[in-house]
Amino acid sequence: MLKNINSLGFTRHGDKQNSAFFEEYLIRLLEERDQMGLTSLIHEIDALMITVDPGHSIQYIAELALMTPYHYLVTLESESHWTHILRIDLNSPDILLREVKDPNLRGIFRSLNEVYPVGAKKPNSRYMGEIIRVSNLHTVVKLQQEREFRFFSPDEVRKLELPGNVAIGKPSPYTHNIVGYLERQPGDLRVYSLGMSVINSEVQAAYETSKNLQTKLGIDELLLPLDHLATRIYSQNREVAILEYLSWTSYYFWGAYNIFDQNSSTNVTKSVHGIPESKSPAKVFTANNTPYFVNHLEKLPSPTETFVRNYGPRLHHMAIAVKDGERDGTENIEYVVKSIAEQGKGFLLDVIGSKEEGLKQIFSNASEHSSLIIEYVQRFGDFDGFFTKDNVAKLTEAAGVEEGVQQSFN
Ligand SMILES: [Fe+2]
Structure with missing residues (x-):
């Protein structure tokens, strides 16, 4: 069984360019990890x-x-x-x-x-x-x-x-x-x-009240376990954060997409063990393409770097999967969001994406308790992509607008 694991044997996705340093050590670290038996x-x-x-x-x-x-x-x-x-x-x-x-x-x-x-x-x-x-x-x-x-x-x-x-x-x-x-x-x-x-x-009482409400709203059977966890880091730490996490875990580098409109990239790592995300969520790293101090020269948006400067590097959102299907003539994700919004919970934007593109997504407001956002994601049919660039650009922008309210803190 040991010999069969090849952490480098997965198809690479995405268009984000990595440095020669990253490509060299990705191979060396994962080969070593497999050989040592750590994977x-x-x-x-x-x-x-x-x-x-x-x-x-x-x-x-x-x-x-x-x-x-x-x-x-x-x-x-x-x-x-x-x-x-x-x-x-x-x-x-x-x-x-x-x-x-x-x-x-x-x-x-x-x-x-x-x-x-x-x-x-x-x-x-x-x-x-x-x-x-x-x-x-x-x-x-x-x-x-x-x-x-x-x-x-x-x-x-x-x-x-x-x-x-x-x-x-x-x-x-x-x-x-x-x-x-x-x-x-x-x-x-x-x-x-x-x-x-x-x-x-x-x-127990607070939990039961919420859980009963969830059942009454009919969303209990539509919500699935976590799909991914998304961490935001400084632009210069993108590659080292990924390589370090792969060294701590048995995850592999799935790939990275450049989200040009938001001047950032989304980098995805997943378990090598062939288990679904519901059992071991993907870990996603988002970083600005350029550091904050060149923004005034480049005139590019910078929501990811601004978030990190305000909050520190940290987890930004937890994504919960929504069961594929429809309820009362609307897609499950729309039904879930409408039901939860009616309880007074805010969302940063409307549900984005489409069935044709393979998935729909939305961000909740950041929790006042943990500062974490809940993302809902519904994948359609046999869509096996992780996201669409257009969705990620819109989500990043929406989160940036929300967090931008707080930019007056020095
Ligand atoms: Fe996400």
């Missing part, structure tokens, strides 16, 4: 970690219970945090939603927000990273350390109040996200060794 030891994304400011997790769970297929499972209570576990099932990643109890608590994840003018306004609210399933934790950590990847020590993990059975890598200098490794065999339960396990009645 076959590292599997799907088992969980996402998100942190929110004090007082925000219950409302955020209510929001996610309405807008996504996630259910509230349990809360792990530790000294300074509540960590709520949200789950669809074991065939898609959990969400570990962590709320800091004391607004004055200082910590590494907070510090990643604090030097950015908008990010600092919600200092504890950010997407932290992914926990990835591995078949042998000890071997994977040892091999990664030999490649100069760094991890928090077990004592630091305990002090950070992160699950003690997860090896947590140091935050990426390029994305500010972390990758954690959890040893689990297929079919085993997902267990997070952290604090005391309780069902919080307030969380």
Whole structure:
């Protein structure tokens, strides 16, 4: 089985030009990863970690219970945090939603927000990273350390109040996200060794209200698990962020498209293991084509770079797949968006794309709790492309207009 994995054996998509450095090290890093056995030891994304400011997790769970297929499972209570576990099932990643109890608590994840003018306004609210399933934790950590990847020590993990059975890598200098490794065999339960396990009645009540509403609206059966996670990074970090992520994971470089109208590119990485995105979402990296300080010369739009300057490099949106089909004479995505909009949730634009092009997409407003946008994406028939350039240009522009409101922060 080891010999059969070839992380370089996939068709390349897109038109974005990469540097000679990128093309050389893409080959060298992935060949080495396959040969070392890392690719076959590292599997799907088992969980996402998100942190929110004090007082925000219950409302955020209510929001996610309405807008996504996630259910509230349990809360792990530790000294300074509540960590709520949200789950669809074991065939898609959990969400570990962590709320800091004391607004004055200082910590590494907070510090990643604090030097950015908008990010600092919600200092504890950010997407932290992914926990990835591995078949042998000890071997994977040892091999990664030999490649100069760094991890928090077990004592630091305990002090950070992160699950003690997860090896947590140091935050990426390029994305500010972390990758954690959890040893689990297929079919085993997902267990997070952290604090005391309780069902919080307030969380449970908020969750049930939203879930009942979701069922009443008839959208529960139309919403599928995550399709992709989109991270925004500084223009100069595009290639290194991709190569670094491929080195932490068993993903491959699917390809990159230049979105000329928005002066940015969209770069897609996916699991090599032939599993659907619903089990291990694609990771997408968006970066401006040029750094901010040449904008005044080039007169090009720059929504991606502006976002990163305001919030810091971070996850921008989580895309939820919508089941292909129609409900009450409208396409499912339109039905979902209309139903959710009627509950007072805003969207950045209308649904864009078409059946002919293969997919339709939309961005919600950024959550006031996590700052994350929910994207809905409906793919039609057997469309196997990842996106259309026209859709991405419109989505990027819409997000830029929304975030541009906040550009007055220096
Ligand atoms: Fe997206």
